[in-house]
Amino acid sequence: MRPFTVAVAALIALGASVPAQAAGAPTRASVTAPTPKSELFLTVAESEDTWIRGVQLRCEPKPSGRHPHAALACAEIAGAAGNLNALPRLKRPCTKKYDPVTASAHGSHRGRGVSWVKVFPNRCELDVATGSVFRF
Template structure:
């Protein structure tokens, strides 16, 4: 059984972005810390977030750094605030539940990175993009 090319490409892109983030942590002089400020208040994290369609038919991703709200995330400040409330665990994020259709068009959300020096690898499949938005709020709104 072979993996679809898009899945292999997505995994390679994620790994490359995480490796590119490592020199920044070393430049900060704070082992295990990747934020520019190295804050001890629980808001220091860097993630590569991605969302893919069913059967990996498409994929999009963005880097998010907190607390600086650096990266290319269009709602970085809100996403950082949301992740801070969840202690950096995307699985603990509480979005704003709203009504969605029952259309089954699955999307998979993935977060890989670090929060306060602790590695984070999380992924979850939702029945459709509306359900993803309702469950994760601004974190995966890109």
């Protein structure tokens, strides 16, 4: 035994308290909860059977991924508390041309699962309803 360990063992045997750090015991590290995951795979399709394009959007811990407007899209999603039906609507007119597009989002927002699919009459209506989230 090392002399320091012998001295500590003697003190413990005598009932003296020894700080954990002095006894060579590991100290308790401060534990922080991991940041809840916010990662969505977004797609836009002409019909339910045809996939046009998709992009990964990560919002936590910071906006990243291949989305061209990641920071703005993450801010809009956060403002709607992850509810894509509550995204702020743009104020601009769209034609009545029927050329349906299907938008979907799957993944998680701040640790809660997201599975969202909605059909819009055309690309303009999608853009008005979802802002920058599906603008890729």
